[in-house]
Amino acid sequence: MDVTVIATESLSKRFPRVTALDRLSVDVGPGVTGLVGANGAGKSTLIKILLGLSPATEGRAEVLGLDVATKGADIRERVGYMPEHDCLPPDVSATEFVVHMARMSGLPPTAARERTADTLRHVGLYEERYRPIGGYSTGMKQRVKLAQALVHDPQLVFLDEPTNGLDPVGRDEMLGLIRRIHTDFGISVLVTSHLLGELERTCDHVVVVDGGKLLRSSSTTDFTQTTTTLAIEVTDTDEHPDGTRAVRDALHARGVTVQDGSGLPGAGHVLLLTASGEETYDLVRDVIADLGLGLVRMEQRRHHISEVFKDSDAERKEAVGHGN
Amino acid sequence: MATEQPVATAAGDQTRIHNIGYRNYDGPRLGRAYARRSLYSQSLRGAYGLGRSAKSKILPMLLFVVMCLPAAIMVAVAVATKANDLPLDYTRYAIVLQAVISLYVASQAPQSVSRDLRFKTVPLYFSRPIETADYVRAKYASLASALFILTAAPLLVLYVGALLAELDFADQTKGFAQGLVSVALLSLLFAGLGLVVASVTPRRGFGIAAVIAVLTITYGAVSTLQAIADVQGSTGAVAWIGLFSPITLIDGVQSAFLGATSAFPGGVGPSNTEGAVYVLVTLGLIAGAYGLLMRRYKKVGL
Numbered sequence A: 001m002d003v004t005v006i007a008t009e010s011l012s013k014r015f016p017r018v019t020a021l022d023r024l025s026v027d028v029g030p031g032v033t034g035l036v037g038a039n040g041a042g043k044s045t046l047i048k049i050l051l052g053l054s055p056a057t058e059g060r061a062e063v064l065g066l067d068v069a070t071k072g073a074d075i076r077e078r079v080g081y082m083p084e085h086d087c088l089p090p091d092v093s094a095t096e097f098v099v100h101m102a103r104m105s106g107l108p109p110t111a112a113r114e115r116t117a118d119t120l121r122h123v124g125l126y127e128e129r130y131r132p133i134g135g136y137s138t139g140m141k142q143r144v145k146l147a148q149a150l151v152h153d154p155q156l157v158f159l160d161e162p163t164n165g166l167d168p169v170g171r172d173e174m175l176g177l178i179r180r181i182h183t184d185f186g187i188s189v190l191v192t193s194h195l196l197g198e199l200e201r202t203c204d205h206v207v208v209v210d211g212g213k214l215l216r217s218s219s220t221t222d223f224t225q226t227t228t229t230l231a232i233e234v235t236d237t238d239e240h241p242d243g244t245r246a247v248r249d250a251l252h253a254r255g256v257t258v259q260d261g262s263g264l265p266g267a268g269h270v271l272l273l274t275a276s277g278e279e280t281y282d283l284v285r286d287v288i289a290d291l292g293l294g295l296v297r298m299e300q301r302r303h304h305i306s307e308v309f310k311d312s313d314a315e316r317k318e319a320v321g322h323g324n
Numbered sequence B: 001m002a003t004e005q006p007v008a009t010a011a012g013d014q015t016r017i018h019n020i021g022y023r024n025y026d027g028p029r030l031g032r033a034y035a036r037r038s039l040y041s042q043s044l045r046g047a048y049g050l051g052r053s054a055k056s057k058i059l060p061m062l063l064f065v066v067m068c069l070p071a072a073i074m075v076a077v078a079v080a081t082k083a084n085d086l087p088l089d090y091t092r093y094a095i096v097l098q099a100v101i102s103l104y105v106a107s108q109a110p111q112s113v114s115r116d117l118r119f120k121t122v123p124l125y126f127s128r129p130i131e132t133a134d135y136v137r138a139k140y141a142s143l144a145s146a147l148f149i150l151t152a153a154p155l156l157v158l159y160v161g162a163l164l165a166e167l168d169f170a171d172q173t174k175g176f177a178q179g180l181v182s183v184a185l186l187s188l189l190f191a192g193l194g195l196v197v198a199s200v201t202p203r204r205g206f207g208i209a210a211v212i213a214v215l216t217i218t219y220g221a222v223s224t225l226q227a228i229a230d231v232q233g234s235t236g237a238v239a240w241i242g243l244f245s246p247i248t249l250i251d252g253v254q255s256a257f258l259g260a261t262s263a264f265p266g267g268v269g270p271s272n273t274e275g276a277v278y279v280l281v282t283l284g285l286i287a288g289a290y291g292l293l294m295r296r297y298k299k300v301g302l
């Protein structure tokens, strides 16, 4: 990474009763970066510090090369922010609202109107933009929130849980849109979520925080390779009365380590193995076909961050070892 | 694998559907002062329902008409009867119509600030170059200006009418000017108090009730106590009690320094020394309201 968009150094934020950020040091380059963590991990707190709105207890941070402690106003002129909570007045139209927000970012009246029309179109709001926001669906509201963060053409946007409350289709559309913010608009993105699974597909880089501490920071390709766990369940046949065992032995014979899925629904019949790419899927499929068994399910088990990082301590240590 | 492929294509389709050329913006960015001015004019227009729904225009416009109507009638009467003075002094007008003014503040102060709090729009402002002081000043100035428009417009009607009725020019101009100073002070004071009360609650209805309470209940209490003091012959107390309600405060200031006749019982306003205290308290309240608003919005943050 040649350019650093966000850099923090031993950044801490302590509230009277909790430590929201604990000596966090991380560098983020251009592109789409996911900030993943469970509820209360400190994601929103980090964004507020990066916007220069909340002073850090200790440590320092820079955004676009500007110190958050002294250059807050300059940073806020160059970045956009989409909050995690609702922030839209119901009684005005999307157009009126976004025009107003564009002017609050310093755009002259004509430019504010033109950019609002463009931006709303880019996020996928058309005729409905003249109607009061109160009547919008959650998906449309999220798009308006995104539009107000983009309308002044920032160099970087902070998107705090943009997929919150969306159904699977809306979620995929939002993720596609986030991808385009970088590829088509040339704007870097820091996007938060508590689901690692959804961000891996969208992001170039993922930063994982837990309890305010950096757990891991790496490019998404590394991530997928080392952390994808496959859960497999097979049928039994007369030839193989214990199909699960047969598959395990066959995989062992080919050098693949398999664990019991103890603790999972259907324990004893579920096998867990670490997938290291497309080959693993093919291998499993072939092994099961050779044995003549039926595949009940094969699914990726890495959708929730806690499963990846909290299930097994060994895996967790390994994951941290891959960090910066 | 099975889950990843369709998503990739969905994202691809999305790109094609929406890809209508993103244009970067390299025009001017006018910064904080411009944003503050924009917020000021948007809020000022909003205080009369402009740029808002038809429904939200009704009350402020109605109150504006109610405020100006008596002035228009007085002028018509003065012109028709060739009277040699207006039936009501410029400085007395706002005092007589204080209920209308209070109602206006009670309805518009919450709409100006409670909405942003209730719908959590405030963080969107502060994630931009604009700062707490810009937001507070724009909101304060816009409501004070709206109130000035509401209270100065009828005075203008009176003044123009007085000139049409060919009343004494110097006399009328002096009275008009004193009236303007008085309503300017009143606008600042009422806007400050209204905004402080409204900014405490995101609930609009509660804000309206609380503002009415602060403006009218204090007046009720103060004038009752003044009447009692007057009956008991403690004229000195009358002036001091007047310090405790916004409208009697303005009344005191203008009867001490702006040639107004006092509405206090007995018709005797504060002396010059007492009047100085009135001015100090008024200015103190205005500054205090600004300070409290700043503190309130420092806390709201994100």
Ligand SMILES: Nc1ncnc2c1ncn2[C@@H]1O[C@H](COP(=O)(O)OP(=O)(O)OP(=O)(O)O)[C@@H](O)[C@H]1O
Pocket: A015, A016, A018, A019, A020, A037, A038, A039, A040, A041, A042, A043, A044, A045, A046, A084, A194
């Ligand atoms: N203003 C505050 N005062 C006290 N504690 C706070 C404050 N803001 C955040 N916290 C605490 O700091 C911790 C981190 O909060 P933060 O909102 O940053 O988490 P998050 O990762 O954004 O979580 P979520 O996924 O729920 O949005 C939490 O324990 C929270 O309770």
Ligand SMILES: [Mg+2]
Pocket: A043, A044, A045, A084, A160
């Ligand atoms: Mg959060």
